[in-house]
Each structure stands twice: as C-alpha cells, then as structure tokens.
Amino acid sequence: MGASYLAVGWNRQKKIYDWLIFGFCVLYLATFVVLTAIFNPDYTFETVLIRATSTLAVIILHVILSIGPLTRINKKFLPLLYNRRHLGVTMFCIILVHGSFSILQFHSLGNENPFVSLFTSNTHFGSLADFPFQALGFFALIIFFLMAITSHDFWLHNLSPKVWKTLHMFVYLAYFLVVMHVMLGVIQYETNPVFIIIMLTGSFTLITLHLIAGTREVKKDNVIYKLKQDGYVLVCDIKDIQEDRAKMFCVDAERIAVYKTGGKLFAVNNVCKHQNGPLGEGKVIDGCITCPWHGYQYLPQNGQSPPPFKEKVSTYDVKIEGTHVWLNPKAYAEGTERPGAVISVVNAE
Amino acid sequence: MSTVTVILSAIALYLVAGIIFTIIFQLKGLSKIDEGVHGSSWGFRIIIIPGCIVFWTILLRKWIKANKEIINPPKEHA
Ligand code: HEM
Ligand code: FES
Numbered sequence A: 001m002g003a004s005y006l007a008v009g010w011n012r013q014k015k016i017y018d019w020l021i022f023g024f025c026v027l028y029l030a031t032f033v034v035l036t037a038i039f040n041p042d043y044t045f046e047t048v049l050i051r052a053t054s055t056l057a058v059i060i061l062h063v064i065l066s067i068g069p070l071t072r073i074n075k076k077f078l079p080l081l082y083n084r085r086h087l088g089v090t091m092f093c094i095i096l097v098h099g100s101f102s103i104l105q106f107h108s109l110g111n112e113n114p115f116v117s118l119f120t121s122n123t124h125f126g127s128l129a130d131f132p133f134q135a136l137g138f139f140a141l142i143i144f145f146l147m148a149i150t151s152h153d154f155w156l157h158n159l160s161p162k163v164w165k166t167l168h169m170f171v172y173l174a175y176f177l178v179v180m181h182v183m184l185g186v187i188q189y190e191t192n193p194v195f196i197i198i199m200l201t202g203s204f205t206l207i208t209l210h211l212i213a214g215t216r217e218v219k220k221d222n223v224i225y226k227l228k229q230d231g232y233v234l235v236c237d238i239k240d241i242q243e244d245r246a247k248m249f250c251v252d253a254e255r256i257a258v259y260k261t262g263g264k265l266f267a268v269n270n271v272c273k274h275q276n277g278p279l280g281e282g283k284v285i286d287g288c289i290t291c292p293w294h295g296y297q298y299l300p301q302n303g304q305s306p307p308p309f310k311e312k313v314s315t316y317d318v319k320i321e322g323t324h325v326w327l328n329p330k331a332y333a334e335g336t337e338r339p340g341a342v343i344s345v346v347n348a349e
Numbered sequence B: 001m002s003t004v005t006v007i008l009s010a011i012a013l014y015l016v017a018g019i020i021f022t023i024i025f026q027l028k029g030l031s032k033i034d035e036g037v038h039g040s041s042w043g044f045r046i047i048i049i050p051g052c053i054v055f056w057t058i059l060l061r062k063w064i065k066a067n068k069e070i071i072n073p074p075k076e077h078a
Helices: A012-039 A047-074 A075-082 A084-107 A114-120 A134-148 A153-158 A161-169 A171-189 A194-220 B003-033 B042-047 B047-053 B056-071
Strands: A232-237 A244-252 A254-261 A264-268 A281-285 A288-290 A315-321 A325-326
Touching: A012 A047, A012 A075, A012 A084, A012 A194, A047 A075, A047 A084, A047 A171, A047 A194, A084 A114, A084 A134, A114 A134, A114 A315, A114 B003, A134 A161, A134 A171, A134 B047, A153 A161, A153 B056, A161 A171, A171 A194, A194 A244, A232 A244, A244 A281, A254 A315, A254 A325, B003 B056, B042 B047, B047 B056
Parallel strands: none
Antiparallel strands: A232 A325, A244 A254, A254 A264, A264 A315, A281 A288, A315 A325
C-alpha cells in the first residue's frame, strides 16, 4: 500500500499463478513450433516465431479482458484479478517478439530505416484489401508498451490515479486495433478462414461478458430505497449480511459497503483508494476490511488503512431497528471515526 | 526528409534525453519525489527504468516541485 513499494505482497498462491502462466506460454510455443515443423516443414523459423507469439498473445489478451467482467459475474474468479498485471506484462513481452521479428523480416532488408519503412512501404490507406495493417499492430504495441512500463504502483501514484486509469483504459482501443490488424492482415495473405473465425468468436465472447456484467451493475445501482426516515434509508435485514462480509448499496449515487464484524455493523465507501476495487466484495481479515482486488486494508470503524499506510475512505452512519438495517448516505470526511451499530442478541434472532 | 522521418527523429531525441535524465534521477531525485521509495528493493528501481525514460518530463516537474518545497516548505494547516 502507500508506505513502501514492497507493496502488494507476494504469497504462495500468486507465485503458483505466475508459474502457471509461464508454463502455459512455454508449452504453447513449443507445441506450435513442433506442429508447424510436422505439417508445414517449409516455413522459416522466423515465420513460425511470428505466428506462434501472435496467436499466444491474442489468447492471453482475451483472458485479460475477460477477467474484469467475470469477477463481477462470479466472485470465484477474484483470485485471477490479483495478478492480472503480470498477465499483461507477459503478453507485452510475447507480442514484442512478434512485432520485432515482423519488422526484422519485412522491413530491415532494404536501405530504409525499418521504422520508416513500416509506415512508408505501403500507403494504401484507402484500400481495404491492401490496407497497411502492420501500422495498426504497431500502434497497438505502443499502447501495450505504455501499459506494461507503467504497471508498477509507483506509476499509479506518480502519474496520478486518474491519468493512470485513463491510460490503462486505452487497452480497449488497443484491442480494437488488434482485431483490425488481424482481420485486414489475414485477408491479404491467408485463404484459411480459421484466424478470422477465432478472432470473431473471441470478440463476441468479450462483448457478451461485458454486457452481462454491465447490466447487473446498472441494476444494482438503480435499486430505489423507498423507506426514508431522518436521512436514513432502509436497506436490508441484519441476516442478509454474513459475518465478516458486506453488502453493497447504492444510495443517492453513493456506493456504500455495510460490513458486519465483531457484533457490529459499519459503513464505508465502497471504492478502494488503490484502483477503485469494490470493497463491499471483500472480507474482514485480521480486523481490517480487505479489498478483494489487491488486498489494501481499511479499519471498519474509521475507514483508515492501519499505520504505516495512509489511505482513507469515507465513513457513514448505520443504525439497527428491530432486525432492519438503516443507512445514512451522507458521507463523513475520509477517515472519520464512527461508532457503528451494535447488534444485540434480540436483533440477531 | 519525409514527415515520418522527422517524427521518428523527434521521438528518438526525446528518448535519448529521457535516458540521460533517468541516470541522474535514479541517483538523486527518486527518493525526493516519492517517500514510498525508501526501503524498496533494487528490483523496483530497475522495473521503473523504462517508465522513467518515457515519462521523464512528468517526473522532472515533480522533482522541481519537491525541491521548491524543501526550500520553502508549504504552510502547515492549523
Ligand atoms: C510493430 C507491431 C507489429 C507488426 C510490425 C506486426 C506485423 C505482422 C505481420 C507482418 C503479420 C503477418 C505475419 C505472417 O505472415 O504470418 C502479422 C500477423 C498477426 N499479428 Fe501482428 N504485428 C504487430 C503487432 C501486433 C500486435 C500488438 C498483435 C496482438 C496482440 C498482433 C497480432 C497478430 C496476429 C494475431 C496475426 C495473425 C497471425 C499471424 O500470422 O501471425 N500483431 N503481424
Ligand atoms: S487493492 Fe487494488 S483496488 Fe483495492
């Protein structure tokens, strides 16, 4: 967290995850090379490398872009989010090989500088059948490069979270460029439609996942809480919230997580200070609300990260009447201590 | 020279300046602009190098600002 860049800690699970990514990549590349050697023995090594790395990177890119909506649809996918950045950096390294070898193979033999040649050897920007698709790949690669080099939390702090988030949203532009790079490229040199089919299936899956996750989110945000009393709204019943867990409510456009822990209810802003992770989907670990995305922690009673960390989120008032939970959507300044609502034995029954 | 050559040369120049900046910044500036850097590892310093080369103008601005604050500390709020 904000104290020192030993940051988001390492644990066994994350190491296993990294080894799995690595193992999968090696296995994929090896299989690709062997299969090509058997079925298309006349291909040069460069061509095999260009194709093996490009297809692997496209697979990883689809996985990366699916993780976000999948975690919204089902919490079981949350562990994948932990190392999504490692997946991103891995993808960049792989596609860098594709880009470099393509430039070497297609642009470094003339006396023109290869980068100049990349943009000037084909200028049929008006033609669909002959479009300079490599330029599209180049711009996608630049976006992946900028994302990879800023993936450390140091950059989140020093570019400011807003700039950082915006930069990383460009992944969707990059994805679009990749789709066009493949579509427009493949029609120029391949008669086999398999690349186009894979790309279309991938895009269709991604769009569907995003739509499903998006509509769920909108539904949650649009719940209208009818019962109001002195600024409080009735949100749920005590037993709707599990011990050491929370429920998220969106009241007056404020997203608030109501946590149940140690016989009390506490309300804090749902948005994690790290990268806007959903605090309401986390749990209480060692007495702290723990963000499900990368593990930033906050004390339930005041929304402050335990020292030496400095992050703070807003807090809110909750009260209990009978078994009903009432929430006041008026935010206190970030880090303000609130007493919470005591669950008496009578309420709990 | 074609437009493409001019643009690519400008980018190359910017990056060369970035490399020079990064060497000095890693030695002197880094721990001034971000207190999170204290106590972090060598690995961290290496990992941020490419970013420093590309985003050097932003870091330079922060560094200058941090230096000014050392000379004229901002007034504490009561
Ligand atoms: C400097 C950047 C890039 C250049 C110069 C470039 C160049 C090329 C070339 C020449 C081909 C045809 C290769 C062949 O004959 O087999 C190709 C295909 C392809 N590229 Fe790129 N590319 C770049 C970036 C990217 C990026 C960023 C991605 C995706 C993440 C990508 C994904 C693909 C895919 C999936 C194919 C089709 C499969 C294949 O034939 O390899 N490329 N690219
Ligand atoms: S810990 Fe990264 S978003 Fe919360």
